[in-house]
Amino acid sequence: MFSRVPPFNPLYLDDWILYAVGWAALVMGVYAFAHAVTQRADAFTAAERLTKPAWLGITGGGAFVLMVFQLSSPGGMFWLAGVVAVTVYVVDVRPKLIEIQRGPRW
16 A cells, blocks of 8 residues: 655655545545444445445445555545545444434433
8 A cells, every 4th residue: 555654854744644644544444344344234224325235345445445546646536436435434324324223312
């Protein structure tokens, strides 16, 4: 994934920021896939989202793409697509699944 760590120099601050964003995106991708694996299959349909196998494919593919490509590489578009895929799961699907499985908060 990251073949080269930027030199520790203030002139390379932008490289360090991209390096940190890349690692944060990879962690989020692995977390999204792990969360999707541990959820019940009927919760996805109850939440009116795609099925569990579909989300496993989306988050697994997104995590894989985040491992293989970098934003600054020629495959940067794939990296962006992977970030969008796992972010949609974490921001939209995950809260709905938790709400469905937990029930009302009263």
